[in-house]
Amino acid sequence: MINSNRTRSFLKLPIVIAMATAGLAAQQASAHGYIESPKSRAFMCHSDGGALNKNCGAATYEPQSTEYIGRPNESGFSHFPSNAQACTGDFLQCGPANGTIPAGGLLRFSGLNEQTASRWTKVKVKPGPQNFTWHYTAGHATRYWQFYITKKDWNPNQPLTRDSFEKTPLLDQPWPSLTTPAPAMGKTHHTVTIPSDRSGYHVLLATWKVHDTDATFYQVVDMDIDNDTGIPSNWVTVGSVQPEALTIGDKVKTRVFNAKGELNAKQVVLDINSAELAKADVWPHELAKKVNAAKLGYQIGMLNDKDEVVPNYGQNNILVNKGSEIVNVMIAKEQAAKPGELSITGMQSEYTLKDGKVELHFNAIAKNGEYTVKATVFNAKGESVAFQQAPAGNTPHFSLPLNNVSAGDYDLVVVATSKKGEVLQQSARFTLKAEAGSGEGGNEGGNGGEGGAKYDYVFPNGLKSYKAGTVVLQPKDGKTYECKPGAVAGWCTQWTSGSNAYEPGVGFAWQSAWNAK
Structure with a gap:
């Protein structure tokens, strides 16, 4: 009570x-x-x-x-x-x-x-x-x-x-x-x-x-x-194992060091060969068991009331006996290579020409590597009528103008090439209509995203100018978001590549700052 x-x-x-x-x-x-x-x-x-x-x-x-x-x-x-x-x-x-x-x-x-x-x-x-x-x-x-x-x-x-x-x-x-x-x-x-x-x-x-x-x-x-009332510990902590989800095909390795350098002979490798072993709290326990059984002068686990090292599910300490030559043990993760992925978002099936011109707004999203992304538009004769290479980054937004083109079917071809030479390709067919229309091009504003939605900036361009009512296009999903009114509008400008809590449509707290359009 x-x-x-x-x-x-x-x-x-x-x-x-x-x-x-x-x-x-x-x-x-x-x-x-x-x-x-x-x-x-x-x-x-x-x-x-x-x-x-x-x-x-x-x-x-x-x-x-x-x-x-x-x-x-x-x-x-x-x-x-x-x-x-x-x-x-x-x-x-x-x-x-x-x-x-x-x-x-x-x-x-x-x-x-x-x-x-x-x-x-x-x-x-x-x-x-x-x-x-x-x-x-x-x-x-x-x-x-x-x-x-x-x-x-x-x-x-x-x-x-x-x-x-x-x-x-x-x-x-x-x-x-x-x-x-x-x-x-x-x-x-x-x-x-x-x-x-x-x-x-x-x-x-x-x-x-x-x-x-x-x-x-x-x-x-x-x-x-530390009350000095229990059994005096014989152990010194020289590292830790932090849980995180892994993928089948990954490897986890110990890297052991003394004052002179790395002791390669004391390395232990755990192969992540099952979905169960890849779980965040499981592989640290199995790594601890394997290390402790090897008796290489260091142990992984948590100390019990008898000063014994016991493997733990989740976080573990890495310990050595007092006086050991080992001064540090690190955990290295070797992740299995993942095939690249490429997708195109924001393209429409039809566009209306105005004075023989139209501007395409779309996103090309490449995953699992560092890529150079290029976009080319071909007409029905197989002739290239527009080309653009994106600046560095795996989620580029394209604003690709088509000039002096006529009605008909066209293909957008996006090719992403990784530093290792892997080539990914995606295509999107669209139709240009000859009737006079009201479609507008633009750079920061104009048609953008699916259905020709209007926006002020492509996120995170113009970040410091965001305020209540600002509409941005999120190139990662091709959608637009409006900065909320009131004091929370200040959160719309709170973004860095390493701290993206309020990034529209992406950060875990984006709905505190933005409304989806």
Whole structure:
């Protein structure tokens, strides 16, 4: 039961603010803050946190946005209790539903809610005072921070609930002034005392309650508490195995190094020869079994309470005995060659000439390699009447003008040639009609996509100019998308090749920023 009358007791502890200018490589418009040290579960999903956690979903791009908004019936949120109003109380009074706490109740961050004893990379800490650092990417007037720890008898193989945590926070710390925001692009440092009666795997929950909105930010830190009370370990971690789905025909190899270089004789190779073995959580277990049986001076698995290395389904550590010459073990993946694929999208079956001219807009999508893509149009006599070579890239959009042409049947032939010499070809037949019509050509705007839809830009051209109402053609699917109105229009410009959460029709969160036309 939750005590709705619980009184908060503030510990008057100093807060140290360190201003910083470095942030995430790709910050989103919804960015706010995350636990930087010790690294939180969400931060370790991001490249800036070492990408030590895999298959995290949206947290891979936005570890700073696990933000619970305490308003009912808001799309994408779940609540505790089910009829919650604006959440003005602390973690025990309201907030995300049990089982959705690491994600702050947000569906798009639900990958963070998975909970087993071995799912997440853990940070080593000692009992006693520890410095926890919040890193901010947007400032908010602040009420308080709270830090909770899991109970001594918590079950690490069950979803995190309020009952998983002690009811009294380890630290309950107010911000000195409700009207002064925590620093944008800055940090706050908090001294949290880890209990001396905890050892092994525990989760610390940190909440940051802001004052100028209804939001509370949630971060969990997966800790391995070294209490010096168990069996002293004989093992040193020199690498890790991260799960990811593979394909039949792939190979996974260990690369073993000492201080002088690579030890090729200690390499172990696992052939991915079945669909079962290709599964993300299966092959790491089988690789661990094979390595451990080879007795080459390193082991793969997780340590049990007897200091034994046991193969694990999913993430594993790579360990050596103390004093070993081996200093690093890496996992290399050799992917089987995949045949190339080429497709044409956006072509119409008929076009209407205007003054003997028409402009074709289409996309040529080449997959599984680096290709040079060329497009040629032939008339019924087999004569080439137009040609264009696309700039570098595997998903080019073509704006191909046909001039001084007559009515009749034509063939568009697209040829993609890889660097290795592989040649792919696709063709599309279309008809030009002689009747006077209203078809319009264009470069950025004009007819584009299927059915002659209008657009302002071919994505991502003109990216910084996107605003509410901007229509773009997505060359990857030949469809058009309109930037939504309101504050979310800022997300339409949030794109890089390595961070494409809001890319129209492609990114996992594109519907937050765009409407399909």
